[in-house]
Amino acid sequence: MPYQPITLPEHVSPALVVFVKDIIDPFLEEFRFLLTIQKPDQGPKGSLHKPLSMLLVAATDGASQLFHSGVKKPSKSTLFKSFVKNNFPWEIDTPEGLNVDEVCEFLWNEVRCPMFHRYNLRTCSSDTPRITKFGRMLTTDDAKLTALEQQTSQRPYSDPTFKRTENKTVVWIDSFYWALRIAIVRAVDTPEKAQAVEAWIESGKWDDKN
DSSP, rough: OOOOOOOOOSSSSHHHHHHHHIIHHHHHHHHHHHHHHHHTHHHTSSSSHHHHHHHHHHHHHHHHHHSSSSSSSSOOOHHHHHHHHHHOOOOOOOOBBOOOOHHHHHHIIIIIHHHHTTTOOOOEEEOOOOEEEEEOOOSSOOHHHHHHOOOOOOSSSSOOOOEOOOSEEEEEEEHHHHHHHHHHHHTSSSSHHHHHHHHHHHHHHTTTOO
């Protein structure tokens, strides 16, 4: 079944709808295609964890910089953590073993930064779990991915997207993809937020050159 484009609220302007259609949807559609691929020497739930996770964090990072409703651009880390905290569907996808603020810090400090810069290598420290595990619940079934994209009222699985135990922190990749899609919609879920985001994008201030 085909990729399901992000559906924005009716109050969102045609210009912002086109922006999401032309910029965000193509990125997520290609990511979704990669979810259907199985590496020959791995099972369908064990394939491509690190590259998929890198793409998801990059998509989250990009959304955080574009779907900002302020006048000035905060630091990238502040934008990233604010976007995740304020827009991910925490009320239906409550983390286990850590709170929302800890998830935001974890994604920035233990996933995004080391993954982007050092192939996810980190030195061991006593105050953080030593292992970050990325997992996939879904098989490569295209129809199941479509159903995931259409789900908005409850989390896809009994397990939350983010779960921390004594020894590791688990991130479910396909569930993270689901949460990011919802976060993009929630970033413009009122007319005021949509107008502010559109003004921010039009300002060009998200570009480091400006």
